[in-house]
Amino acid sequence: MDELIEKARHGDEVAFRSVYEQTSGRVYALCIRMMKDETRAVEMMQDTFVRVWQNLETYRGESAFTTWLHTIAINACLVALRTQRRRREDGMENEELEAMTVPNSTDPVDRIALERAIAALPDGARTVLLLHDIHGYRIDEIAEMTSTRPGTSKAHLHRARKLLREALSR
């Protein structure tokens, strides 16, 4: 991957495509759960990877490439959610939810209920839950990625888990 990134930094689009193929699944999982809508998730993916391409020369390798990539994706989603917050609908319509790609679910009903419950979380809580419980980032990493303090991220995570448990027990 390091070699591909280095080639992409020098303008190699084929290398960049390989980077995309290796990373897009995790970024899409993040975007679709953040935006709760496939069309907007696709817009965020385009926005994210175009910006990654434009800013590759500034990536210096201090953090893992995927962390840098996910930071760009998360911030793109948060800005989009904030600027559209007056127009977006709360929660997801059933049709939209079923249109989401949920691969190889052993228990489709439970998984849909879980995805629905996550989608219903407030933006801040949802962001931290996705990054921590699904994508495995640490609290301090999440705080950096979302430009908050670790305490704030912890508070969001606690609430997210509590709200999720309550939603699933109904």
Next chain:
Amino acid sequence: MSCENVRRWLEFDDADETDALRVGEHLERCVDCQAFAAMSDPATSLPATSLPDDISPPADLWPQIEAKIQAERVVGPTFDASKHPGRDWQQAASILTAVAAIIFLAVVIRSTVAPVATESMARFDEPNVESELAAAIEQECRGVMRELSLAPGLGVVDPRTVALEAEAREVELAIADTRLAIERDGEEPKMMASLARLCRVRLRLTEHAQELARS
């Protein structure tokens, strides 16, 4: 925030999410509330961890991204940290501000003497000097912002400048929209004035980031 309010926030559905920052600040210094949060948040049974962290995007997404990359017109020098010894950001900022001021004045002077365009003057083949200078400034600002978001000597991302970077990207989108409209419909004075304003906003975000980095 009092312990009582913090615990209420952690436990009740109707809590205001915008209070998370104050709750977090309280949690960082209150050992009792940290213990309360730990007790009521068992590490067992975390349903979200069972979800996949990898979901295949639509197959036609890569061609869309590729088309945007190829359509992206990058004009002017890209920022190369190795060519800028030391962190003389004040000099960089004053140069960028001066260039932006020149663009702004050029736009304002031009708009007061040129008649409003009444027909389409799309000039795809002719270089648009103001737009190219604006694009060059965008590239420089972007590089500077990214440099500043990395705290000196630590390789740690500064969350405050990362937040400003997100705002800057929003402004860059607006600048791109405006430039596209100018190319399509001609250099209508109000549109040019809007472009200049957005460039000034973009520069100010870089200045904010520099001030935060210095503080």
Next chain:
Amino acid sequence: MKLIRILSCLALIAAVAVQAEKDVNERVSAPRDGEVEIENIVGSIRVEGWSENAVEVKGTIGENLELRLENDGRRTIVLVKYPERRDTRHQHADIVVRLPVASEVRIETVSADIEASSISGPVQVESVSGGVELDIQSKDVDVESISGDIELRATKAQIQAEAVSGDVEIHVQEGNIDVETVSGDIAVVSGKLTGGDAQSVSGDLDFDVTLAKGCRLDIESHSGDVDLTLPPETSAEIDLEAYSGSMRNRVGALQTGGDGRRELDLIMGSGDSRVEITTFSGDIELRAK
């Protein structure tokens, strides 16, 4: 043995006390209309004007912090000193500052929440992420924030407010406003607006105002929506321009020009004031009070 246990307990209490906060209660003479500069990085700052010629600071600050309250004649400084500016995780200060009502006040913070009331002198506030709430009688107000929200109530004032992502809400009975955000929303309510200049990139702008005769109001947004609510008896020329956003005239103004697609020129009454609203993709709506 018992003595050792007692001493151990005292040592434990002393150790815990290191993390504790301490009360502050200091006072210094100050001129009736002098300058007061207040700086506190984290926590809260509450400022209240009073009739005494003194500046008083009360509150609680972190054990390792120091309150500096000094007066050199015209200028009074209220400064909460932090040992290492970057590490404020376990340090904060909550202070209440009472000062002469006609003072010229300058407040600076990073993340402390700021509240001010009963001040009639000029006020200037700079914040990064702290929220700012002012309920004052000042004639001159200047507030700058990055992500902190700004809420301002004034009677008759010249107001300048700037935020990046923070929202700005202004209630002024009579005044001239200059407000700018990047993504923060802007809301202005005014009984008599003598002039205004409001700009945002992606924030929404909501104006519910009565225009003074001869008022010039410019509102510009890129993608944010603009709502302007006016009394039906308003007398103004109103020019709307939206590149791709929609324009709606629900105030009953007469169309005098524009193609209605990207430009709409309207007039209410005899056109004594002038309003220009420009957006790129944001929608524009004019409403009647």
